Amino acid sequence: xxxxxxxxxxxxxxxxxxxxxxxxxxxxxxxxxxxxxxxxxxxxxxxxxxxxxxxxxxxxxxxxxxxxxxxxxxxxxxxxxxxxxxxxxxxxxxxxxxxxxxxxxxxxxxxxxxxxxxxxxxxxxxxxxxxxxxxxxxxxxxxxxxxxxxxxxxxxxxxxxxxxxxxxxxxxxxxxxxxxxxxxxxxxxxxxxxxxxxxxxxxxxxxxxxxxxxxxx
Amino acid sequence: xxxxxxxxxxxxxxxxxxxxxxxxxxxxxxxxxxxxxxxxxxxxxxxxxxxxxxxxxxxxxxxxxxxxxxxxxxxxxxxxxxxxxxxxxxxxxxxxxxxxxxxxxxxxxxxxxxxxxxxxxxxxxxxxxxxxxxxxxxxxxxxxxxxxxxxxxxxxxxxxxxxxxxxxxxxxxxx
Numbered sequence: 001x002x003x004x005x006x007x008x009x010x011x012x013x014x015x016x017x018x019x020x021x022x023x024x025x026x027x028x029x030x031x032x033x034x035x036x037x038x039x040x041x042x043x044x045x046x047x048x049x050x051x052x053x054x055x056x057x058x059x060x061x062x063x064x065x066x067x068x069x070x071x072x073x074x075x076x077x078x079x080x081x082x083x084x085x086x087x088x089x090x091x092x093x094x095x096x097x098x099x100x101x102x103x104x105x106x107x108x109x110x111x112x113x114x115x116x117x118x119x120x121x122x123x124x125x126x127x128x129x130x131x132x133x134x135x136x137x138x139x140x141x142x143x144x145x146x147x148x149x150x151x152x153x154x155x156x157x158x159x160x161x162x163x164x165x166x167x168x169x170x171x172x173x174x175x176x177x178x179x180x181x182x183x184x185x186x187x188x189x190x191x192x193x194x195x196x197x198x199x200x201x202x203x204x205x206x207x208x209x210x211x212x213x214x215x216x217x
Numbered sequence: 218x219x220x221x222x223x224x225x226x227x228x229x230x231x232x233x234x235x236x237x238x239x240x241x242x243x244x245x246x247x248x249x250x251x252x253x254x255x256x257x258x259x260x261x262x263x264x265x266x267x268x269x270x271x272x273x274x275x276x277x278x279x280x281x282x283x284x285x286x287x288x289x290x291x292x293x294x295x296x297x298x299x300x301x302x303x304x305x306x307x308x309x310x311x312x313x314x315x316x317x318x319x320x321x322x323x324x325x326x327x328x329x330x331x332x333x334x335x336x337x338x339x340x341x342x343x344x345x346x347x348x349x350x351x352x353x354x355x356x357x358x359x360x361x362x363x364x365x366x367x368x369x370x371x372x373x374x375x376x377x378x379x380x381x382x383x384x385x386x387x388x389x390x391x392x
Contacts, residue, residue, distance in 0.1 A: 030272060110357050181352055
């Protein structure tokens, strides 16, 4: 006669209890997360305007820049921009006879975070000639992303170039055809586009942009 | 939605990540010390624990995208593709008590972990994905930064590690 092992009394029950506890734990954990999400969703908005400006743009929009190909907007007149930095100091981009290098920066972009100190050091070393103006635009601002707000970041970096705070929909960036950050636009004194490019360029790139601005294309 | 609430949620998820990683390291050490017998430590509970990790990771990522409105980047989607099925597969395997489930789940966890590792590398070395940021949704940009280094792909990677470790502890055969 074959004997079969009988399970120990209560063993199956203990297993069921163990399983039940894990299910309960999972449900409780899920509930906690959902409750947290609900509390987040119902919190009021605060400080919504920090990091943004209210720039106005006049003129024709430049087509979107396609990285890696020839700029189809070469020679087109860039729109004029009237804006301000975070302190309300007016900053403009207009055909005033001075060639300009405009740099668009996003506070959360690691390439911008790497480029800004390099560019500032280059400026501090006296490499930016008096006959070329460097203007920056803080754009693509997102308070949910790290390194917000952009003014704190730029102040920490000792950024000296004038800054135009873009608005929430990136009006200035959109009108200049920005397709990636950092984004450079070189303008002659009459705001004609001499060249655009995106990405980190380093000191050699800065020198090339200055030469382009001074040459007038 | 206030920044403080989001920070609270970020902290909550980051702490969970650290706890889970520490637990996983503890399990690995236990396995190294005890040898094959260590697999009996968690028994059938291992699969349920793995399911809970997958569930929390799935729901947590959905909260980031659907409630906090972070748009998942390309690499985030690849990690989601690996994680979301785990929340279903592991549950079915746990209910049916099938040890074979780890052979379906482990590849998903390891593929997800590989993508997470690459995504973390891209965040630490952004030039791996080019020289500029897509203004809408670059994978090189951090969505959050907890404890000075932890972003969402790190959390996802921790989830995949914990699931993989727990699966190696699951030996329960179908009864």
